[in-house]
Amino acid sequence: MSKLKPRVPAGMRDILPAQMVKRQYVIDTIAATFEEFGFEPLQTPAIELDETLRGKYGPEAERLVYRATYGAGEEQLALRYDLSVPLCRVVAQYPDLPKPFKRYQIAPVWRADRPQRGRFREFYQCDCDSVGSSSMICDAETVAVIYHILARLGFASFTIQINNRKLLNGIGRFAGVPGPLLKELYQAIDKLPKIGVDGVRQELLAAGxxxxxxxxxxxxxxxxxxxxxxxxxxxxxxxxxxxxxxxxxxxxxxxxxxxxxxxxxxxxxxxxxxxxxxxxxxxxxxxxxxxxxxxxxxxxxDLIPESVVDGLLGLLAIAGDNRAVLAALRAKLGDYPEALEGIGELEAMFGFLDDLGVPSTHCRVDVSMARGLEYYTGPIFETVVHEAGVGSVTGGGRFDDLVGMFMDRSLPATGTTIGIERLIVVMEERNMFPPGLGNTPVQVLVAYRGESERRPATRLAGELRRAGVRTLLYPDPDPLREQIGFANRKAIPVAVVLGPGEVAAGTATVRDLRAGQQHTVTSGDLVATVRRIVE
RNA sequence: GUGGUUGUAGCUCAAUCGGUUAGAGCGCCGGACUGUGGCUCCGGAGGUUGCGGGUUCGAUCCCCGUCAGCCACCCCA
Missing domain, CATH: 1.10.225 (NK-Lysin)
Known part of the structure; x- marks a missing residue:
């Protein structure tokens, strides 16, 4: 009988301890920043009812939703595709939740698409969203959260691109784009950085x-x-x-x-x-x-008239200082109320961004950024890390109509998701993790000479743990060569060694594996000595 | 869902035009070394060449299928 070959499904992976240490660092940084801004944690099931997800993402995305059934097709289930739709379901299901409801959720989602660099079938999303307020403060705070997280993780050169769906709709109206083609308008102009002006022109002509x-x-x-x-x-x-x-x-x-x-x-x-x-x-x-x-x-x-395509591209080309761009757009689009509303929202947002201390060098109006998802209704955001080559690392925006798909009335909502898989790819390539992070959370290995030191070593491990030192107690009286070798392989920074001499004298030998030095200290000095080495 | 490309030891890669027993470095295991890792030296294990089929006297090499990685399209974190 041949043994099973151990493997995992395509696009999914095991994350071993050395890797998890880095992930935890990123996740902890993100969660701490979310909480700093007043977001509260939420957890929802990995599996939702199929009906909850169906019809929310558009036909393109729907083919990527993992479907599941149980029993003879009695339960129609699906793995969650993102965290926004489950959030809207929660808000509709618990109408008494105090508003504004500001929640964050860091959890895996599943998409059945083709794996690529920084792109998997199972991956984590870090979402923070505010539900129940139309205030541009929420949108500005979303941008501020993104800024602070990236800055704390050590990113210096990134741009949070900001646009507004109302403004885009107004531009579409200005150009004479038929209503049903707005979606294709978004998708076409979103490709501007990638395919250039001529490419976008072709895409616009192909719309419809x-x-x-x-x-x-x-x-x-x-x-x-x-x-x-x-x-x-x-x-x-x-x-x-x-x-x-x-x-x-x-x-x-x-x-x-x-x-x-x-x-x-x-x-x-x-x-x-x-x-x-x-x-x-x-x-x-x-x-x-x-x-x-x-x-x-x-x-x-319906097709986009050829005569208007160039005018439309001209609007997209407006560049400069954020306020200048908005002023120029306001001048050109004065006859289109929806555009003016979008411009007004952006102006309010930038005011709050100033107040929140987000430097204007890191966030800019980008009229050509549209995002693919259909459900955005107001400000939209996306972050590009320069020279990273992994596409965007965050994406989000305002989705005022989505909650309404689950209840009679709708609730305004806005937020973002941060894609840690891509962040980690970039951080690894550029060696951006703190040097002290290491490959293991273990700070100390307790090793001992032989059987008679076993119980003293066990007590010593307990003492270190009560003092808050992360301690691994070696389980067997193997040769010290092996125990120290193990610590070395795991990159544990400190070994505490106990032999008959130490036990008799009430001391312990503390070995600094990185420096290659060791001292024998009294049990009273033990914790302090260890701390000095690991900090 | 689509096109391309690559799969050889745990990892990174060799192997002449299709030819005899598939090699190297690193890693791993053992020893030098029974109170101490890294460095050094010596020795060793480890392979259905991703999997299945085909062509051939003979396939790691050529052909088809399949699975997986990577690149790109679509889409997206």
Whole structure:
């Protein structure tokens, strides 16, 4: 019978003690700061009813929710996907909780997506949220909490980007973006830092065109770049994507219209593309076939008029000092009440941020930051650690309508989540943990010579513990070589050694493993001597 | 959910064009060393080459599938 191979599910991992010491340090710092700002701890089940989570995150995210059932499908359950939805459930379930309800929660969440650097299927989120107040003080304090946590963890160069959904909606209205396309507007402009102005222009022009059509086009272009077929087969490839031919992309009539432009495009392209960039490149090329697609869908779908895209991009390009940006926006968007409301909220927030002592160097208005989630309604925040290459480390905003999904009336709410997995990745790379942290919480190993010192050693360990020293008592009378070797391997800084001589004299030998020195001290001096070494 | 790429000792990596007994460093274990770790020296153990199938006289190497890591797309902490 072959033994089971020990392993864990994809994207999940064991966190061994040396690693846990670092995690605990980060988590403790975050929790202490949350409490400093008046947030109270909350715990909720890892598993929620499926109905609680369903329909809250949008179709894209919903496929990432781990579902679970028990019994013959009687209980429909799901692993929690974030901490915000359970919070809203709690607030609705206990209507008597005093408001404002300011809670924090540090707990694992589960997402069934593909693992990557700093990205797992099980990971911790550290959330703090305020429910029950519309005051911009709550939003400002959320930003202040983020600032203080990152500063305390030793980050010097980071930016908390701040925007407002009301302002974005106003900009959309200013530009003539049809209401149903607001979500795609957010997603497009959110990519600005990554794909640049021209990329965003393409994305905006693509808004409203059905995803399957664009995906099918990308697929064909990709396969061509990968040399899976030749130009002569382009027509049959395109037609095969049509719904009439069993594909999922587009109608046969559109497929026929695409043949000419696609041929012209592919003819002009080199196929020498690095293997790991094919997908990215194919995506860009597919978008350059937008004109015939827009032509085709113009009649049946809402699209963003080409004439307004540049004006919209111009607004996104406004840069400068926070107050100057807001003033410029106010001047341009004076006719759009929702935009003015959003600008007013941001102005109030920055006032409070001044009062809270958050330096303006670390938080800035960024009109191009939108965040993907649909449920935000007001100020939104996101933090980028410079030169880290792990995406954002915090994300949040105001979600005034989410509680309303669980009860008759809604309650205003705002908050953020801090992603410690990414923080830890960066902190490890840059060696940002305090040198004294070590790899173990153990401060002292109590070792002893032989059987007759066992009980005295046990009593001595108790004495050290009562004095608050974290003490590991070695369980067996192994050779001292082994006991000291064990302490060394565990990087325990101090060994207290007891032999017949020490027991007879009422003393103990205190060995400083890092310095390689030892002293024999009376039992009265023991605790003080140990403390001096570990502190 | 998608594309690419890599899986060889506990870890990091070798192994000629597909060829005989798959190697090295670090780590681990034992000894030099029965009241003391790190350093040094000597010795040792450790492998179904991720897993399954195929091609071949012969596969770590080529092909297919699968699982996992990494990179990227989508999305996101």
């Amino acid at each position: 065109i059905p995803d399957p059509a664009i995906e099918a086009l990308r697929r064909v272009v990709r396969l061509y770049l990968q040399k899976k077929f030749e130009l002569g087969d382009l027509e049959s490839r395109l037609l095969a994507e049509s719904t009439e031919q069993g594909g999922s992309g587009f109608g046969l009539d559109l497929a026929r219209q695409l043949i000419g432009p696609a041929r012209a495009l592919l003819e002009s392209q080199s196929r020498e593309v690095a293997a790991d960039r094919v997908q990215e490149h194919a995506g860009k090329l597919a978008l350059s076939l937008l004109p015939p697609l827009r032509q085709y869908f113009r009649a049946s779908r």
